[in-house]
Amino acid sequence: MRRSPKDTAESARKITRRALLLGTAQTAVIAVLGLRMHEMQVDQADNFRLLAEENRINIRLIPPARGLIHDRNGALIAGNEQNYRVVITREDAGDVEEVLHRLARLIPLTPEDIERTLAEARKHSAFVPITVADRLDWEDFSRIAVNAPALPGVTPEVGLSRFYPMKGDFTHVVGYVGPASDYDLARMENPDPLLLIPRFQIGKLGLEAKLEDRLRGSAGTKRIEVNAVGRVMRELDRQEGQQGARVQLTCDMGLQNYMQARLGEESAAAVAMDVETGDILGIVSSPSYDPNMFVRGISGPEYRALMEHDHRPMANKAVQGTYPPGSTFKMVVALAALEAGVISPEETVYCRGHTELGNRRFHCWKRGGHGSMGLIESLQHSCDVYYYEIAQRVGIEKISEMGRRLGMGIAHDLPMSAVAEGLMPTKDWKVTNRGVDWQVGDTFNSGIGQGFVLASPLQLAVMTARVATGRAIVPRLVRSIDGVEEPILGGESLGLDENQLRLVRRGMHAVVNARGGTAYGARVVDDAMVMAGKSGTSQVRNITAAERAAGVVSNDQLPWNRRDHALFVSYGPYEAPRVAVSVVVEHGSGGSGVAGPIARDVLLQALSGGLPPLTAYPENQRDKIEEQRSLMPLIAPDAGPVTSTRA
Structure with missing residues (x-):
């Protein structure tokens, strides 16, 4: 049956419209693909080149600055000082022991230091950075940075460490900080991930321990890129943590x-x-005693001297x-x-x-x-x-x-x-x-x-x-935390005449x-x-009665x-x-x-x-x-x- 000219014209219009829509869609897809290929091949060429070399992106915690402690007039009692340290990450280092021996040729590391680091590395996850040494001087720190390509998984860092400017004056009030131990972690129901960082310092005694949750602050994060041998290539981005609370004491x-x-x-x-x-x-x-000894690492003889002192300084x-x-x-x-x-x-x-x-x-x-x-x-x-x-x-x-x-x-x-x-x-x-x-x-x-x-x-x-x-x-004892005044309690009458x-x-x-x-x-x-x-x-x-009869011995003779x-x-x-x-x-x-x-x-x-x-x-x-x-x-x-x- 022959189609009428009108039907033929209508059918042609539909085919043309569909072809146009299909062609437009194909053009759009090709354009998007082209743009993406251009972005990947030109704009992001360096990124993919690094990935092609088996680079990996790691996310690491940034320890926050510990909260400061001041006296009633604002004078600093417990603060933070710059600390040069070196850390090693097992998953990036490969043969950790070999890397540590190389590192020992650059900075003073005893066999005990190496063994301690190896023990901590075995105990923690492979991605956790282990502190090898801290409180380095600038020369040692620079030497590590210069030789970083030969030290896979090793990273020199600038961190903060606690210090007490008044030394022994506030020791028994403020206490001191030290590395979080297995005993410390066992007492906590859900430990902060920060505490899993080896040698991360927490309050051990006094106010530092009692207000640990407020003084610790919250961790930041950073994304870093490392190459196949574990060398850090660059820092992609960082989100700073929140410093711990500022505590003001009532003490002068x-x-x-x-x-x-x-x-x-x-x-x-x-x-x-x-x-x-x-x-x-x-x-x-x-x-008293200087709490900075515990922060920096007290020696055996120093600790024994404190424990055996008949006046009990601890x-x-x-x-x-x-x-x-x-x-x-x-x-x-x-x-x-x-x-x-x-x-x-x-x-x-x-x-x-x-x-x-x-x-x-x-x-x-x-x-x-x-x-x-x-x-x-x-x-x-x-x-x-x-x-x-x-x-x-x-x-x-x-x-x-x-x-x-x-x-x-x-x-x-x-x-x-x-x-x-x-x-x-x-x-x-x-x-x-x-x-x-x-x-x-x-x-x-x-x-x-x-x-x-x-x-x-x-x-x-x-x-x-x-x-x-x-x-x-x-x-x-605490006057304010982060500027918020602590309440003054009591003060009501005792009811005495x-x-x-x-x-x-x-x-x-x-x-x-x-x-x-x-x-x-x-x-x-x-x-x-x-x-x-x-x-x-x-x-x-x-x-005794006999002593009273003979005369009580005076104190200065005892x-x-x-x-x-x-x-x-x-x-x-x-x-x-x-x-x-x-x-x-x-x-x-x-x-x-x-x-x-x-x-x-x-x-x-x-x-x-x-x-x-x-x-x-x-x-x-x-x-x-x-x-x-x-x-x-x-x-x-x-x-x-x-x-x-x-x-």
């Missing part, structure tokens, strides 16, 4: 430096607190050490007795040098006795018999309850290692822990801060701040400022900085480790308290003669914001004070006087 660098220098080589601890805010202005443990005595508080505990017993109504301010107790309980004598430190003692006089002269009597009346339960109310027997929440709880004993505690009943003699001993009672220097400072203010002052507190404060004032007071020699004569305080001496050995501990607590100014101080000198013998002058000097330094005028000291002591200052290795600048930040 100048005061901390002074306190450390003032304690010298004593086995001792001291704490200075703002009594309004609870800010810890200074907290030291002596002797221990943080300020928060970890617990001691019988001795007579510094008498304010606690006095307040417990006053609140319970078992003694009145006017009542006196007669001291004849001892009191008897059954067939046993409990002695006063003054062999001939003090005579009639009221509350204020009992503190001024530190009469033991007075406190035997009132402790027996009030009982251990109320004494311990008052101790906890004043901040003792509590592990205060500070970002420091091994913060001790101390001990405020009760009858139940003794049955549970010793398996025997509480005795009246135990109460006598507790009444003078001996026996089972234990407190740290930090707790003694908190107790003193609370007595000075009548408020529940809570210690604070203000008149009773005034009596105890008057007794503490008399200890230092009244003739005959146990610490009269440690007084301050500047009316604007008058100090109130209490001395304490705690025994570390039993004195071996150092059998001498009494010396303690002192103080606050000032007396009329408007701003700072509380506690000092413990292990085996220092006398609280008033050894710990008292240290506490006085620390308090004056804190109140003055630097070395106080000599006129603040008794005239007959000024030459000695001036000589003492000239011998102190002070390196930190003075700061301003303490000003409270509590609203």
